[in-house]
Amino acid sequence: MYQQFLLNLLISVLWVFLKDEDSLRVPTLLSGFLIGIFILFIMHRFFGTPFYLKRVFSIVKLLFVFNYELFASSLLIMKQILLPSTTFEPGVLLYKTKLQSDWEVTALALLIILTPGSVVLRISPEGNVLTIHAMDVKDSKLMLLKSIRMYEKVILEVSRP
Structure with missing residues (x-):
């Protein structure tokens, strides 16, 4: 569970870097977190633990x-x-x-x-x-x-x- 959450945070931070904005914005971080939730939901069966x-x-x-x-x-x-x-x-x-x-x-x-x-x-x-x-x-x-x-x-x- 904790690994999935940390991976979701990592995905959201990577999303902020990929957006190539000048400053860190909460909406960008939030959208990255939501994208991370979607990615982890699709891939959670490979982790061997529930979502x-x-x-x-x-x-x-x-x-x-x-x-x-x-x-x-x-x-x-x-x-x-x-x-x-x-x-x-x-x-x-x-x-x-x-x-x-x-x-x-x-x-x-x-x-x-x-x-x-x-x-x-x-x-x-x-x-x-x-x-x-x-x-x-x-x-x-x-x-x-x-x-x-x-x-x-x-x-x-x-x-x-």
């Missing part, structure tokens, strides 16, 4: 998914806090994840912690079972499990080609 922008799009998708889940869970938590008639049923959930590497499990745990209403209490020594505390198990359990599955799916897209 590098696929991973970049996956990272952007992860950010959008996190922001959506953050907003949705924040609304649920605000509803639970602002409505005095609501009774809370805090609880602990065990979730067996299909993520394997330390980086993937850590990213999942951090995303769960950053989502309001849930905290990862413990990760098993094997790294495949997360103990999660939810603020209200009755109302938010299904939403939390849906969020975790979505996080897992996007983390797999980012970490595995």
Whole structure:
């Protein structure tokens, strides 16, 4: 991935030199970068790795998914806090994840912690079972499990080609 990006930068710099302009201009550099993307897309199968922008799009998708889940869970938590008639049923959930590497499990745990209403209490020594505390198990359990599955799916897209 990094080699493809560096090669794309090299193509954009070469494009600037080939344009034979007096000064370095951003539009010329940008057009060279876009030409480099096109060239690398055509030739990426010869590198033996997937096209590098696929991973970049996956990272952007992860950010959008996190922001959506953050907003949705924040609304649920605000509803639970602002409505005095609501009774809370805090609880602990065990979730067996299909993520394997330390980086993937850590990213999942951090995303769960950053989502309001849930905290990862413990990760098993094997790294495949997360103990999660939810603020209200009755109302938010299904939403939390849906969020975790979505996080897992996007983390797999980012970490595995």
